[in-house]
Amino acid sequence: DAGVTQSPTHLIKTRGQQVTLRCSPKSGHDTVSWYQQALGQGPQFIFQYYEEEERQRGNFPDRFSGHQFPNYSSELNVNALLLGDSALYLCASSASWSGPQHFGDGTRLSIL
Amino acid sequence: LAKTTQPISMDSYEGQEVNITCSHNNIATNDYITWYQQFPSQGPRFIIQGYKTKVTNEVASLFIPADRKSSTLSLPRVSLSDTAVYYCLVGAPHRYGGATNKLIFGTGTLLAVQP
Numbered sequence: 001d002a003g004v005t006q007s008p009t010h011l012i013k014t015r016g017q018q019v020t021l022r023c024s025p026k027s028g029h030d031t032v033s034w035y036q037q038a039l040g041q042g043p044q045f046i047f048q049y050y051e052e053e054e055r056q057r058g059n060f061p062d063r064f065s066g067h068q069f070p071n072y073s074s075e076l077n078v079n080a081l082l083l084g085d086s087a088l089y090l091c092a093s094s095a096s097w098s099g100p101q102h103f104g105d106g107t108r109l110s111i112l
Numbered sequence: 113l114a115k116t117t118q119p120i121s122m123d124s125y126e127g128q129e130v131n132i133t134c135s136h137n138n139i140a141t142n143d144y145i146t147w148y149q150q151f152p153s154q155g156p157r158f159i160i161q162g163y164k165t166k167v168t169n170e171v172a173s174l175f176i177p178a179d180r181k182s183s184t185l186s187l188p189r190v191s192l193s194d195t196a197v198y199y200c201l202v203g204a205p206h207r208y209g210g211a212t213n214k215l216i217f218g219t220g221t222l223l224a225v226q227p
Contacts, residue, residue, distance in 0.1 A: 004155070033214060042199060042217030043156065056214050090155050092215070100146055101215060103155030 002027065004093050004104035012110045013081050021076040021107045025093030032074040033101060034066060035090040043090055049074050050096060078109075086111045116200045121222040130187045132221050134200030137181050142204040145176060145183045150197045150220070159198075160185070187223075195225045 005024045013019050025032050031050045035043035045058035049068035068074045072093075078085055088108050092101040117135040124130045136145070144163050148156035160167055162174040162183070173186040187194060197220040203213045 035215075035217075042219055043215070045214040045216065048214060058214065088153070092155075100158045100161050102158055103148075105153075105155045108153070 004091055004102055006089075006091050006104040006107050008107055009105070010108045010110075012112060014112050015081055015083060017081050018077065018079045019081060019109065021078075021089050021091075021109070023074045023076070023091030023093075023104060025072050025074070025091075026102050029093035029095050029102070030072050031094045031096050032068055032072065033092045033094070034074070034076045035092065035103075036060075037088040037090055037106070039087075046076070081111050083111050085109065115216075116202060116218055118198075118200050118218065118221045120219065121224065123224050123226065124190055125226050126191055127189050130190050130194075130223060130225075132185045132187075132198055132200075132223070133182060134185070135182050136200070136202045139180050139202050140204070143202045144204065145174065145180075146201045146203075146215075147172070147174065147185045148199045148201070150199065156199060156217075190223075190225045192225050192227065195223060197222050 003026050007022045023032055033048040034046040036046055037043040046060050046064055047054050047066055048056040052068045063079045065077045088106040090103050090106045092103045094101040144161055146161040147159040149159050150156040160169055160172045160174045162176055164176050167174045175184045199217050199220040201215050
């Protein structure tokens with residue numbers, strides 16, 4: 001039973017570029033949440049997708065957007081990248097009716 | 113959402129029992145208490161979740177007093193591989209009408225286990 005998988009594992013971009021990160025939830029899960037984790041900090045909630053709609057959003061600008069597909073997988077898009085966007089981006093999935101969130105190992109995004 | 117307070121760091125030795133206490137004075141009636149473990153460059157790993165009294169699984173125990181304003185994660189006989197950051201979170205696991213609530217992480221407790 002595969003857990004939460006994220007791709008790519010590492011990514012290097014330059015300022016102003018755009019990036020797309022991908023997440024496949026754990027089998028049986030229908031809700032996907034995205035978090036940003038800066039070095040030495042706890043993860044910060046970006047947004048959550050359920051039934052292909054954004055249901056909750058944290059304090060992140062509109063440059064951060066996402067999508068959920070009918071198979072429950074999800075993408076995180078970040079436009080106009082800034083140096084401060086360098087972080088570990090984590091995807092977590094859960095079952096809407098029960099259970100805790102389970103995390104993938106993230107995508108390490110570095111902005112030059 | 114209720115905030116949590118936990119020690120920034122703790123030290124222990126292999127084979128000892130470690131107890132990490134978390135304060136959550138403003139916990140709401142529907143809130144559960146959840147603990148995660150995180151190693152460097154990995155995602156947080158779910159350890160245990162509880163609502164009241166005591167919960168035990170194969171890796172840890174969670175003790176919650178009657179007033180639920182604090183909780184204690186107990187790790188029996190720690191090893192070097194238990195060196196990690198431990199996060200305590202509180203929140204309702206499920207939103208009305210579906211989906212689950214966002215998790216609010218603090219800075220966690222860095223547990224250092226020495227030989």
